[in-house]
Amino acid sequence: MSHIAHVREMDERPQMVKDHLLDAKKLAELYGEKFGMKYVSGLAGLLHDLGKYSNDFQNYLKQALEHPDNPPTRGTVDHSTAGGKLLFEVLHEQREKDLFAVLTAEIAGNAIISHHSYIHDYIDPNLETPYIKRVKEKELSEYQLCKKKFFEEVMSEKEFNQYCMFAKKELEEQFQKIDKMKYAELGTFLNKCVFSALIDADRTNTREFEEDCLGESLISKPDIMKVFYDRLMEKIQSFSIGENVQSHINQLRSQMSEECDKAAEKPSGIYTLSIPTGGGKTLASLRYGLKHAINEKKDRIIYVVPFTTIIEQNAKDIRQTLKNDDLILEHHSNMMTDDSEEEDDDWHAKSKRKLALAKDNWDSPIIFTTMVQYLNAFYDYGSSNARRIHNLSNSIIVFDEVQKVPTHCLSLFNMSLNYLSQFGSSSIVLCTATQPALNFVQENLNISSDAEMISNLNEVTAAFKRVNLIDDATKSQIDTIQLSDKCLNILEEENNLLVILNTKSAVRKLFEQLKEHISNDVSIYHLSTSMCAAHRKDILENIHDDIKNGNKIICVSSQLIEAGVDVDFNCVIRSLTGLDSIAQAAGRCNRNGKLATKPVYMIDHVEENLDKLQEIAAGKEITRKMLIDMKNDPELFNGDLLNQDAITHYFKMFYKNQEHKMNFHIPKLDKDMTELLTALGYQSTIFRAYKSKNNSLPITAMSTSIRTASKNFAVIDQPTTSVLVPYKEGQDYITQLNSQLKIEDISQLFKKIQHYSVQLYKHELDKIIENEGAIHYIDGEVLVLKEPFYSYESGVDIEGTGGLSDLMI
Known part of the structure; x- marks a missing residue:
């Protein structure tokens, strides 16, 4: 037989x-x-x-x-x-x-x-x-x-x-x-x-x-890294031609890029790259990655970022530099759920089977993904997440804006990096202008004292100083109406303005207030995670054009604009928050250093409710205390809140404040997730409890609870669901979902539709479903938003009062 x-x-x-x-x-x-x-x-x-x-x-x-x-x-x-x-x-x-x-x-x-x-x-x-x-x-x-x-x-x-x-x-x-x-x-x-x-x-x-x-x-694949490195160097050499090439800033950018090239000759390990905002860290880190990949025969370079906006910007820059679209993968989110409980036989739900077989394994030379997806690969439940883990080995992993690692996941994050470095033959780069003190926590990172790629950091940071931080936050609080008036007054002098607030509701309220009072010659933009990536990209392009043409504009945004988004405003207002976010916000002001030093105003917005944003609230209070301390001692941190010593001090205080959260506590089990994953024989409470209950020892060498840990894991406290939205080309992709597709066609389609998806919290999704605003496709595996529930002005509209005709871009 x-x-x-x-x-x-x-x-x-x-x-x-x-x-x-x-x-x-x-x-x-x-x-x-x-x-x-x-x-x-x-x-x-x-x-x-x-x-x-x-x-x-x-x-x-x-x-x-x-x-x-x-x-x-x-x-x-x-x-x-x-x-x-x-x-x-x-x-x-x-x-x-x-x-x-x-x-x-x-x-x-x-x-x-x-x-x-x-x-x-x-x-x-x-x-x-x-x-x-x-x-x-x-x-x-x-x-x-x-x-x-x-x-x-x-x-x-x-x-x-x-x-x-x-x-x-x-x-x-x-x-x-x-x-x-x-x-x-x-x-x-x-x-x-x-x-x-x-x-x-x-x-x-x-x-x-x-x-x-x-x-x-x-079949062995051709080594593309040398081709990419040559194309990158051709781009970098083109910077040596032009009227501003001899400027001090451009000379420093060139020097830091050279230092990254030299660092690529070091053996695999965990390194830090602390290039100041606007210092060219995207291409500098790529230069390190490509040369190190050639020297050490690494399979891929993976960029892990906190926000999808960084993926959009950086992937675009690197595609243009390397002149390749096919070999650069963007992985924003999982469009398909992965919640199978037990045996999933091959002969049921053919559509679901095709989705499971479709390539989603991070098998590309250059990958952009999010911190959520990285942590999900190691710790979340589901075989689709886990499928990607092995491709993190023998790789170069660049954590862009690494300070945004969620505090409750910090020990898990450090554990994964230590494993990949020691056992996975991977090189890790912690890339940010505001380097967190990850080696000052309990589950510390195994990082050497000479890990920093850039020399003379404080001097470099001082040379890149393009803003003045103005402390309005410790003077008095401000409400939406007062903030609107402040924005309009500043606009008269500065011509363009970026306002970054801590909550989406505060952003939306200020946006609506400003719309009622701005004159016809002012453009106002709203940026939110309620918009799909393609939508945000279009808005950012409009902002670039308006700034270039000298038009008056105000952009009101949540923190999504703070990291990796290449915008250059004359002035920024930032609601008081952690010092790392203050520094990132400042990086959106006078970014290219073409103007004299420009202002970044720190305010305390009275209407922001941070009850459910405890980390932001904690960071805000530490920053407030540092501002007060600097008032009392102007020489503290050399009088500069953005000094590297100030940043290190901030993170030490922040991690000390959050120490009880770092091991991912699971309240319903009253256990830390780290304990479930590292239970060691007689040393573990679960081993001793088993012996006490059964009056015998377990016969396994391992006593860990890997599945229980994964089922209780979530990077975001409130889980979200990916929903495909009918924005521009997204409507065509929705139509294609109804056609009969081969497995490879599904793989390619899912890469494209990521740009037309939005993450919704359960209460948002429940409201939309209650209002009959969504349709299921592919045997219920993909959720699609109906047209009235998406607005070209503000993104997802859970009430269904938007529609695609309210503001065409």
Whole structure:
């Protein structure tokens, strides 16, 4: 009897179980080799679908093919436990005295049993052992048959045992690099990476079979980094021509770019790049990344940013510089939900299956993504998130505006960077004008004292001084009407003005107030995360044109404009907040240094409600105290609030204030997420609690609760949902969603529609659905906003009173 793993939709050609297992093994080995786990990952690929050798699965598949309109019930055949059970039997039960044999069985086996859901807990909060229940206690009636067929068709028992020893040896080599007290933490990250390699190998091989291009991913790709580096240097050399080339600012930019080039010759590690705002850090960091990639043979450069606006601006600049669109990937958000609970069989919901197989694995030479997506890859629930982790290995990862790491995720962030640096062969660049003190926290970053790429930082910062900070915040508070009057008065003198406030409601209220009082010769703009990326891009282009043409304008924005957005206003008003945000706001004023020193006013807006924005409130109070201290001692920080010493002082105070939040506390469990992920044997409370309850020790080496942790993880306290909006070309993409698309077509379409999506909080989405303002596409997997619920002036309108004709751009 032939044993079939999949049947291709277009021509009903079968893929044999043997072929799928061996192909997945090759891909998993390729992915796993980057983080030192070639054979452990290969084991996972080799055994993940072992259960498809069962008669039950073959009959299930036959029924699904013969009755496509009425297939068998989802999840009726378990085909993922058998592989984990075989590893448990060979490595765990037979070699219990060998810690690394046990760990090999657990790490590879857990990936196998979880490949249609997410990594199982070893001990969960109820003191149960989900992993053991699957691999040891669950009865599989045809397990012996599956094992027999595997050794007959795929690999002999002798070869398999030898392969297991290769896996055990490489795992042992990884653990020998660290102190035993860090074993559980390393085990968690290796679990995640092997799981990632398996998910990507399985889905990639299945996609290639579906599209009749098997082996495509195994073909070596041409090294594009040298071509990109030459194009970048051609661009940089063009800066040496022009009337302003000898200016002090341009000479400093050139000097810092050269220092980044020199830093690229250092070995892989964690480095800081503290170029002042307007100092050209995008191209300087790219110069480091491309040269380092050439020298160290890195696979890709990944830019991780806090806001999608930075992606839009930086990706555009780099595309133009490198003269390439196809090899630069922007990943803003997940348009499709990833909430499968358990077995997700291949023969149900074809649209959903296509979405799952579509490439979303960060396999590009240059990638732009957000901090949310980076943290989701490591810590959030769902196989689509985890699929990307292995491609973070052997990479250069540039964290642009790294000071925006959410405080409650800080320990998790540092843990991931330490792992990638030590075990993933990756180089990390912490890039910002306001460098946070990440090595002054409890779960500190393993960063060397000579990590900074730029020399003489205080002198460089002083040379880039283009603004005067004016403290109106500690004098008195101001309301919306008073602020509107202040804006109009400043506008008469400065011609263009940017106002940045702490809350979207305050931004919207000031915008409406100004609209009622500005004269016809003034343009007013509103920037908000309620707008899709394409919409914000159009507004920013209009702002650029107005400033260039000398038109009078006011832009009212939330903090999204503060980082990475290349705008150059004559004056900025910033609502009092953390010093890092004050510095970033100042970077939008006199950005190119063409004018004399210009004013940045700090105000205290009385109508901002920061009750739910506790980090902003905390940062605001620290900045206020520093302003008062400087009034009492004008020489403090050399009289400059934007001095590097002032920035370091601010972050030390801020992290001390927020120390209790850094380990991602989970209130309903009364545990920190870091504890769930680093539980180490006798040292952990959960291990001792298990022993007390069961009067015996758990039989696993690992005692972490990886699935529980992931299900309780959210970068943003209030989860959001991606919604596609009908803005300009977005309407055409919405139409395409209804057509019959191939898997690769879906991949390409989803890259485009990211620019036409908006993240909505649950209460916003509930209101829109209540007002019948959204439609589901692709079997309910993609949510699309109806036209009246999107405004060309302000973005999403949850009441449906907008429409696309209210302000055409």
